[in-house]
Amino acid sequence: MTETQRKIGFLACLVTIVLAVLDMQIVSAATVPIVRDLDPEHGIARIPWLISAFSLASAAMLPLYGRLCDVLGPRHVFLGALGTFLAGSALCGAAPSIGWLIASRALQGIGAGGLMSVTMVVIAHLGGPGEKKNKGAGTGGIVAGGGMAVGPWLGGFLADHASWRWAFYINLPLGIAALVAAAYALRLPRHTTSRAIDFPGAALAAAFSTTLLLVTEWGGRQYAWASPQVLGLALVSAASLALCLRRQFTTAEPILPPALFRVPELRLGFAIQALVGIAMTGAMYYVLVYLQLVRGIASSSAGLFLIPMAVGMTVVGVAAGRLSDRGWSERTFTISGSAVTAAAFLLLAATGTHTSLWQLRAALLLVGLGFGQLLGQLIQLVQQTAPRPQLGVATTAIRFFQTLGGALGASLFGTLLNRLYDGPGDVGALAALRGPARTEGLTAYVSALDTVFLCLAGVMTLSLLLALRLPRTRPVPAEGSRETVAA
Numbered sequence: 001m002t003e004t005q006r007k008i009g010f011l012a013c014l015v016t017i018v019l020a021v022l023d024m025q026i027v028s029a030a031t032v033p034i035v036r037d038l039d040p041e042h043g044i045a046r047i048p049w050l051i052s053a054f055s056l057a058s059a060a061m062l063p064l065y066g067r068l069c070d071v072l073g074p075r076h077v078f079l080g081a082l083g084t085f086l087a088g089s090a091l092c093g094a095a096p097s098i099g100w101l102i103a104s105r106a107l108q109g110i111g112a113g114g115l116m117s118v119t120m121v122v123i124a125h126l127g128g129p130g131e132k133k134n135k136g137a138g139t140g141g142i143v144a145g146g147g148m149a150v151g152p153w154l155g156g157f158l159a160d161h162a163s164w165r166w167a168f169y170i171n172l173p174l175g176i177a178a179l180v181a182a183a184y185a186l187r188l189p190r191h192t193t194s195r196a197i198d199f200p201g202a203a204l205a206a207a208f209s210t211t212l213l214l215v216t217e218w219g220g221r222q223y224a225w226a227s228p229q230v231l232g233l234a235l236v237s238a239a240s241l242a243l244c245l246r247r248q249f250t251t252a253e254p255i256l257p258p259a260l261f262r263v264p265e266l267r268l269g270f271a272i273q274a275l276v277g278i279a280m281t282g283a284m285y286y287v288l289v290y291l292q293l294v295r296g297i298a299s300s301s302a303g304l305f306l307i308p309m310a311v312g313m314t315v316v317g318v319a320a321g322r323l324s325d326r327g328w329s330e331r332t333f334t335i336s337g338s339a340v341t342a343a344a345f346l347l348l349a350a351t352g353t354h355t356s357l358w359q360l361r362a363a364l365l366l367v368g369l370g371f372g373q374l375l376g377q378l379i380q381l382v383q384q385t386a387p388r389p390q391l392g393v394a395t396t397a398i399r400f401f402q403t404l405g406g407a408l409g410a411s412l413f414g415t416l417l418n419r420l421y422d423g424p425g426d427v428g429a430l431a432a433l434r435g436p437a438r439t440e441g442l443t444a445y446v447s448a449l450d451t452v453f454l455c456l457a458g459v460m461t462l463s464l465l466l467a468l469r470l471p472r473t474r475p476v477p478a479e480g481s482r483e484t485v486a487a
Contacts, residue, residue: 001126001187008185010126013119015178016082019171020115023054023089023108033164038098049102052217055403057109059213060206062400063255065114067197069392074121075186077392079179081114086175093168108168117396124383124391125188201255204244209404211237216411220418256397257390265385266394268466269378270401272334275463276374277405279341282413282456283309283367286449287348287360294353294442308361312368313375320376330381331470337373338464344370345457349450353442370460381470409459413452420448 001009034050068077088108095101215233223229248254261267284306291302320333344366351360379398386394423444424437433441 001185005185005187006126008181010123012178012182012185013123013126015174016078016115016119019085019175019178020112020119023112023171034101035098037164038095038101050098050105052213053102053106054109054112055407056210056213057106058113059209059400059403059407061110061113062117062209062396062403063205063393064197064199064202065118066393066396067202067253067255069118069121069396070390071197073188074118074125074392075182075188077114078118078122078186079183081111081118082175082179082182083111084108085111085115086172086179087111089168089171089175093165093172095165117399118392120379120383120399121392121395122186122188124395196253198247198251198253198255201244201247201251204240204247205255207240208237208244209400211240212404213407216407219411220415225415256393260386260390260394260397263385264469264471265381268470269382269385270398272338272374272463272466273378273398274401274405275459275466276371276378277402277407278409278412278459279345279456279463280371280402281406281409282452283345283348283364283371285410286413286417286452287364290351290446290449291360294446295357305357305361305364308365309368309371312365312370313372314368316369316372317376320373329472330377330384331467331472333373333377334381334467334470335464337370337377338460338467339370340366340373341370342457342460342464345453345460349453349457351446351450351453353446374463413455416455417448417452420451421445422448 065077065081085108088104088106088111091104092101092108095104211233215230215237218233219225219230248256248258261270287305288302291297291305297305323333344363347359347363347366351363379395382394382398383391421444423441424433425441
């Protein structure tokens with residue numbers, strides 16, 4: 001690739017990261033207008049499927065995307081994922097009913113499963129001679145941080161001043177431009193490994209992740225934990241996991257090679273990324289609920305409190321290259337990021353019913369500084385230690401573990417919060433309380449929430465302990481096979 005093609009390809013990757021981050025945030029702010037327009041009588045009951053269809057489809061596709069990258073080359077998979085995402089976006093925007101919208105949202109999720117993961121594989125191949133190794137991770141942090149802050153606000157703005165359909169249509173002009181640019185510019189290496197793809201293994205991995213996510217979505221909310229629905233899904237999830245693991249150890253071309261877990265950097269990197277997924281879900285979800293429920297801040301205004309978090313991620317993205325020049329390794333970033341994030345959750349654990357909102361903003365700034373050091377650098381660590389023929393599998397695996405961690409974290413800490421709450425009624429009835437009962441309920445809720453934040457600080461302390469076990473020196477990745485340039 002020429003230097004111009006590299007720059008064009010890199011810009012196209014950044015655009016796809018923007019689309020992926022925005023689409024995870026933007027739709028939640030438009031759910032009420034969607035229901036009012038498409039199904040005012042029964043639409044509220046189907047809103048959870050509108051949200052979960054995207055995440056379920058995205059998570060289910062991640063293991064397969066990694067293997068496809070290694071077999072077909074990242075260029076073809078990148079273009080296919082982006083095209084699928086855009087087709088789903090167009091169908092979502094044109095949806096005449098909630099059922100249509102949910103199905104189209106699932107199609108969009110299938111494409112989105114590759115936007116963040118496969119995009120990072122492409123970026124790993126785009127570094128030119130002498131280019132700073134942290135450029136991709138650093139710039140990706142800036143873009144992701146900005147998208148995280150803008151997403152909820154943009155969704156609310158479009159719903160209030162235009163139409164909820166533009167929350168989907170807005171993807172099309174940017175996405176088509178990125179698709180054309182990538183098709184023109186990208187010329188990426190493809191390893192001449194076996195072209196076999198373990199579709200049964202991919203199906204078992206998808207069955208495991210889908211049923212596990214459904215257990216975390218439904219358990220304790222739509223159905224009791226001991227209900228036949230949740231227990232049945234948990235049984236299917238456990239069985240599919242067992243069959244998937246057996247398949248990985250017996251097939252010639254596993255979808256997630258067990259050999260990857262013999263590399264300390266990969267094994268520890270996957271575990272740390274899962275812990276980061278748990279902590280990220282807690283930081284964003286519980287802070288927003290606190291602002292709306294306890295402090296009475298509107299949802300659109302509450303989303304603006306994520307700006308300090310985005311600023312922290314952006315600062316790290318800007319500084320990553322310079323810190324790397326001064327000797328900071330991925331290990332150093334991971335240790336520092338885990339420590340800073342643990343400290344941020346300790347600060348959040350001191351939150352009360354009348355805590356200064358500036359203290360909350362300071363804690364979220366620390367959260368952003370911590371996560372900014374972890375997200376891009378963990379991907380960098382995995383990509384630099386994975387065998388070259390398995391770069392795609394390793395990169396998508398780290399995203400897969402983050403997704404599963406986030407789902408488990410939301411479920412476990414949601415259950416913990418409900419158990420710890422000892423106020424009048426239950427947590428779900430807090431918004432309807434009035435007078436002294438409401439004051440008592442909010443005090444009990446904040447006390448339980450502080451314990452949740454303490455537990456999240458413990459999660460990041462565990463991340464710190466794992467980071468300290470990362471080797472100080474790193475082996476050179478095995479090539480495994482020669483490379484050929486894909487057309």
